[in-house]
Amino acid sequence: MAVQQARQRTGDLVFKILTALCAAAVLALVLGILVELMRNSSVAMHKFGLKFLVSSAWNPVTEDFGALSTIFGTLVSTLLAMLIAVPLSLMIALFLVELAPPALAKPVGYAIELLAAIPSIIYGMWGLFVFAPFMADHIQPFLTKTVGFIPLFQGPPMGIGMLTAGIILAFMILPFISAVMRDVFAMVPAVIKESAYGMGATTWEVTRQVTVRYGLRGLVGAGLLGLGRAIGETMAVTFVIGNDHSISASLFAASNSIASTLANEFAEASTPVYLAALVELGLVLFVITFAIQVATQLWLARIKRVAEGR
Amino acid sequence: MLPRPRRPRQLADLGVRVASAFGALLGIVILAWILGEVIRRGLSAFSWEFFTSLPGPPASVGGGLANAMLGTLAMTALGTAMGVPVGILAGMYLAEYGHEGKFGMLVRFLSNVMMGIPSIIIGLFVYTLVVVPFGHFSGYAGAISLALLILPIVARTTEDMLSMVPNAFRESALALGAPRWRVTLGVVLRAARAGVITGVLLAVARVGGETAPLLFTALNSPYWPRSLSGPTANLTVTIFNYAMSPYTGWQQAAWGASLVITLAILLLNGAARLVTREKK
Numbered sequence: 001m002a003v004q005q006a007r008q009r010t011g012d013l014v015f016k017i018l019t020a021l022c023a024a025a026v027l028a029l030v031l032g033i034l035v036e037l038m039r040n041s042s043v044a045m046h047k048f049g050l051k052f053l054v055s056s057a058w059n060p061v062t063e064d065f066g067a068l069s070t071i072f073g074t075l076v077s078t079l080l081a082m083l084i085a086v087p088l089s090l091m092i093a094l095f096l097v098e099l100a101p102p103a104l105a106k107p108v109g110y111a112i113e114l115l116a117a118i119p120s121i122i123y124g125m126w127g128l129f130v131f132a133p134f135m136a137d138h139i140q141p142f143l144t145k146t147v148g149f150i151p152l153f154q155g156p157p158m159g160i161g162m163l164t165a166g167i168i169l170a171f172m173i174l175p176f177i178s179a180v181m182r183d184v185f186a187m188v189p190a191v192i193k194e195s196a197y198g199m200g201a202t203t204w205e206v207t208r209q210v211t212v213r214y215g216l217r218g219l220v221g222a223g224l225l226g227l228g229r230a231i232g233e234t235m236a237v238t239f240v241i242g243n244d245h246s247i248s249a250s251l252f253a254a255s256n257s258i259a260s261t262l263a264n265e266f267a268e269a270s271t272p273v274y275l276a277a278l279v280e281l282g283l284v285l286f287v288i289t290f291a292i293q294v295a296t297q298l299w300l301a302r303i304k305r306v307a308e309g310r
Numbered sequence: 311m312l313p314r315p316r317r318p319r320q321l322a323d324l325g326v327r328v329a330s331a332f333g334a335l336l337g338i339v340i341l342a343w344i345l346g347e348v349i350r351r352g353l354s355a356f357s358w359e360f361f362t363s364l365p366g367p368p369a370s371v372g373g374g375l376a377n378a379m380l381g382t383l384a385m386t387a388l389g390t391a392m393g394v395p396v397g398i399l400a401g402m403y404l405a406e407y408g409h410e411g412k413f414g415m416l417v418r419f420l421s422n423v424m425m426g427i428p429s430i431i432i433g434l435f436v437y438t439l440v441v442v443p444f445g446h447f448s449g450y451a452g453a454i455s456l457a458l459l460i461l462p463i464v465a466r467t468t469e470d471m472l473s474m475v476p477n478a479f480r481e482s483a484l485a486l487g488a489p490r491w492r493v494t495l496g497v498v499l500r501a502a503r504a505g506v507i508t509g510v511l512l513a514v515a516r517v518g519g520e521t522a523p524l525l526f527t528a529l530n531s532p533y534w535p536r537s538l539s540g541p542t543a544n545l546t547v548t549i550f551n552y553a554m555s556p557y558t559g560w561q562q563a564a565w566g567a568s569l570v571i572t573l574a575i576l577l578l579n580g581a582a583r584l585v586t587r588e589k590k
Contacts, residue, residue: 008489011489011491012489012490012491014491015490015491015494016403016407016490016491018399019399019400019402019403019406019407020403020407020408020413022396022397022399022400022403022465023399023400023403023404023408023413023414023417023465024417025396025400025461026400026417026420026421026424026461026462026465027416027417027420029424029458029461029462030420030423030424032435032439033427033431033432033435036435036438036439037431037434037435037438039438040438040442088333088336088337089333091326091329091330091332091333091334092330092333092334092337094326094330095330095331095333095334096334099327099330099331100331100334108334108337108338111337111338111341112334112337112338112341114341114576114579115337115340115341117515117575117576117579118344118345118519118572118575119518119519119520119521119546119571119572119575120519120521120522121519121521121546121549121550121568121571122344122348122519122568122571122572123344124549124550124553125348125549125553125564125565125568126343126344126347126348128553129347129351129553129561129565130343130347171340174337175337178337202319202320202322202323203323203326203327204322204323204325204326204327205319205323207326225426228426229426231428232427232428232429232430232431233428234428234429234430234521234522235521235522235546235550238550239553259428259430259522262430262434263430263522263525263550266434266437266525266526267525267526267529279434279438282430282431282434285428285430285431286427286431289426289427289428289431290423290427292426293422293423293426293427294423296426297419297422297423
């Protein structure tokens with residue numbers, strides 16, 4: 001009996017250690033990425049220092065590299081995507097929760113979710129061969145004609161460029177944001193909404209003054225989730241952003257993001273400094289996305305605590 | 311206080327209703343547009359040869375992507391075989407031992423964070439870790455990238471599924487004298503089987519269509535994947551290379567590959583849904 005118990009205890013200990021090691025693999029992964037990216041970018045870090053972050057140079061011939069144009073492209077394409085996707089997601093969530101009859105809400109919700117399952121390279125293919133020509137033939141000439149006096153919408157309608165990348169990013173993050181917003185809307189207690197309806201408020205007034213206010217934190221969380229997805233999205237952006245290391249006032253111009261630069265140029269990087277500069281770009285992207293994810297997780301955890309009344 | 315006039319309020323309400331229906335419609339139109347184009351253009355690339363032979367030279371007509379399909383399948387299978395067991399064990403630790411402790415909290419938090427880190431960063435990491443020391447690109451490096459992407463997803467879904475198993479199950483098995491490890495594997499994991507399988511299927515569906523983590527690890531190859539120790543052909547990087555080429559034959563093959571990948575991913579998603587439905 002005692003022997004059997006001892007054997008059991010050893011078995012349990014081995015199992016606990018094994019599972020703990022597997023859990024520690026996640027920790028090792030995070031630390032490993034940080035250490036490896038810093039180690040492999042040290043050549044560029046020593047050569048350029050902090051100037052790397054504010055220089056817009058990108059010249060493989062003279063080996064002068066800076067991250068500014070790619071950081072700019074990453075931020076602007078993400079901002080465009082958020083400007084389009086957040087209001088659109090709000091509308092979709094509103095439709096699914098408040099307006100559509102249940103028989104319609106279910107298949108529509110499923111179709112929107114399906115957008116999230118499509119791999120990003122498919123968005124890239126569709127973006128390059130279908131959507132970019134559509135932009136060049138219809139959307140861009142229309143924008144030039146109507147709001148062309150603003151520098152943002154000037155320049156030749158090439159189809160590809162910052163605006164197209166932003167729009168396709170918006171389509172990609174739409175399902176993630178709208179799914180969370182839908183859950184937030186559905187969590188608002190019916191009594192609160194009904195009392196507003198009872199006062200004679202319209203659906204839009206209830207949404208604006210009751211539902212949105214009640215679930216504001218959750219809506220911000222939904223936006224943060226979408227932001228994290230958009231900022232590191234690689235393939236779809238690489239296909240349509242145009243891949244040009246310049247900072248332009250026009251949204252029609254070809255541009256670049258950190259992820260698309262890595263995808264495009266890594267295979268060509270022939271010198272140690274070029275390679276190290278690309279790895280340092282990766283490090284910058286890792287630090288930005290890590291910070292956004294940490295903020296998102298802390299924010300969501302706080303909402304959960306508040307919702308559980310702790 | 312005088313009541314506000316009804317007319318403008320009703321108009322504003324109507325406007326928002328129309329706008330929100332339009333938003334939902336736009337989502338469906340985009341989905342239909344993407345799937346429609348992929349199916350239409352992809353089908354025209356399908357042929358017996360497309361599924362059975364090697365790619366032809368540039369500018370040529372004909373040839374297939376059988377090598378890339380095989381390579382994607384092999385790397386995804388190997389990545390799953392490496393990532394899923396570690397992920398499930400990590401999830402077991404979080405659910406059974408690490409509920410409150412600091413270590414458990416940290417791992418849980420970082421798993422959530424890692425799920426949002428761009429996959430191209432994982433590719434870069436594996437490049438520095440595997441490709442540089444060995445001196446060449448390899449299918450193994452590609453599979454490792456996919457495994458690292460799978461790990462946090464499976465760990466978190468496993469934890470969530472195991473946490474839903476009532477404690478009475480654990481207590482009754484322990485009361486019968488079963489050791490903790492047998493309780494976890496034989497009772498708790500079994501009870502949560504359907505949920506864990508769904509999580510695994512969704513994780514595989516998510517990494518199976520990945521391109522960015524393979525760009526610097528598996529690279530691509532025009533040959534059969536005889537072993538995974540060299541650059542390995544795969545569908546997604548092939549799509550990228552072919553789409554950027556000026557040859558219409560290659561571009562058409564890229565559409566064919568897109569349809570293959572899309573069908574595979576949608577099937578995996580459908581299978582995941584089916585498993586969950588059976589549970590209920």
